[in-house]
Amino acid sequence: MDTATHIAMGIALGGIATADPAIAENPVLFSAVMIGTIVGSHAPDFDTVLKLKSNAVYLRHHRGITHSIPLVLFWGWFISSLIYLAIPNLSYGPIYRWTALAVVIHVFVDIFNAYGTQALRPFSNRWIALGFINTFDPVIFTAHIIGFVLWGIGLNPTIVFLSIYAILVLYYIKRYLQKKAMVKKLTLYYGDVEGVYASPTINQNIWRLAITTNDSFYVARAIDGNIQIVHKFDRVPLPNNRLIATAKTDKNVAAFLSFSSVYRYEITEYDRYTEVRFIDLRYRAKDHYPFVAVVNISENLDILSSFTGWVFSEDKLQDKLLIEE
Template identity: 90%
Template sequence: MDTATHIAMGVALGGIATADPAISENPVLFGAVLVGTIVGSHAPDFDTVLKLKSNAVYLRHHRGITHSIPLVLFWGWFISALIYVAVPNLDYGILYRWTALAVVIHVFVDIFNAYGTQALRPFSNRWIALGFINTFDPIIFVAHIIGFVLWGLGLDPTIVFLSIYFLLIFYYIKRYLEKKTMVKKLTLYFGSVEGVYASPTIKQGIWRLAITTEDSFYVARSIGGTIQIVHKYNRVPLPNNRLIATAKTDKNVAAFLSFSSVYRHEITEYDHYTEVRFIDLRYRAKDHYPFVAVVNISGNLDILSSYTGWVFSEEKLQDKLLIEE
């Protein structure tokens, strides 16, 4: 989920915590628990600071180790310990339980969007991405805002937010069934598919789709249950040669390939170098595919420049490559 929704969930969890008399009757403990649930609800995304180092490092690690089982346990302990040092003489057990729960909920809700997490590390590095809730879902966010208003009007926050989450369960089921129906339609249409990447947009009923068949990639969208094929690309295997082997050694390309599950490639020869470009087909904006990895390689197989990330024009991409040289 996005940062705003994660924090909203942290506040809501702090409200639910008032069901415990030890919290509701102790303003200091309530304040500590609220801080714990808010910070805990965002803590796994502290890895966004990796963007300051490079896009390659960020792609390698975002929602990776910071969302793993060991780090989930660590975040709850670490945040609770910091709060306890600042405000001693609290019931540490209560503080830790609610803070740790906020961290667990953060990782849990992240698996429902298209990006996913490596939540099973260290037992498995597989990305878990169920892909039927948008990173920012207006319905989920607005539901929390309504809950805050009702809390502010004096209603019991435990009842308010538990009621909201009960209703949101049905919303999640609805979105899951929508995705399942689309995948079934695609399977019937193509006969067989090797993979379907589905990503809901913030608009209800509109989805982005990337489909892999034996010999083709299809980019499509679903509007109100009607599937429209937007682009078709031949599925051309990567050449097994020294140029591609060199490209794969580049840190930006390696990070892209470790993250992208549906991509095509282009090889363009220029006078003094060859450009190898990898284009992720899961993300499309106005007939443009903004998530790419590009590496320029000399005739002597030296890497001249490279870049990976989201760019929305060819001019900006070339500027990025020049900066990296």
């Protein structure tokens, strides 16, 4: 989920915590728990600072180790311990329990969107991305805003937010069934479907789809359940040669390949170098595929420049790949 929704969930969880009389009747303890749930609801995304190092490092680690089982346990303990040390003479147990729950909920809700997490590390490095809730879902966010308004006018926050979450469970089921119906339709139509990557949009009735069959990649949109094929690409295996072997050693390409599950490639020869471009088909914006990895390799198989990340124009991409004459 996006940062705003994670924080909203943290505030809501702090409201639910008032079901404990010890928290409801102690303003200082309530404040400590609220701080814990707000910070805990965002803590796993502290890895966004990795962007300061490079896109490759960020891509390899965002929603990876910071969302893993060991780090989930660590965040709950670390944040609640800091709060306990900063605000003495409070019971540690409630602070820890609610802070830890906020961290767990953060990781849990992240598995439902298209990006996903490596929540099962260290037992598995597999990305878990169920792909039926948008990273920012206006229904979920608006439900929280309504909850805050009802809390503000004096309604019991525990009852308010537990009721809202009961409704949201039904909403999640509805979105899951929508995705399941689309996947079933595609499987029946193509027959040889190996995978369907679904990415919901903010619009409830529009989905982005990337479909893998035995010999093709399809990029599609589903509008009101009607599936429209936008692009079709032949599914060509990567060549087993020295050029591709060199490309795979580049940190940007390696990060891209570790994350992308549906991509095509292009090899373009120029006078002084060869460009190898990997294009993720899961993300499409106005007939452009912005998430790429590109590496320029000399005739002697030296890496001249490379890039991975989101770019929305060829000019900007070439600026990042500028090769000195």
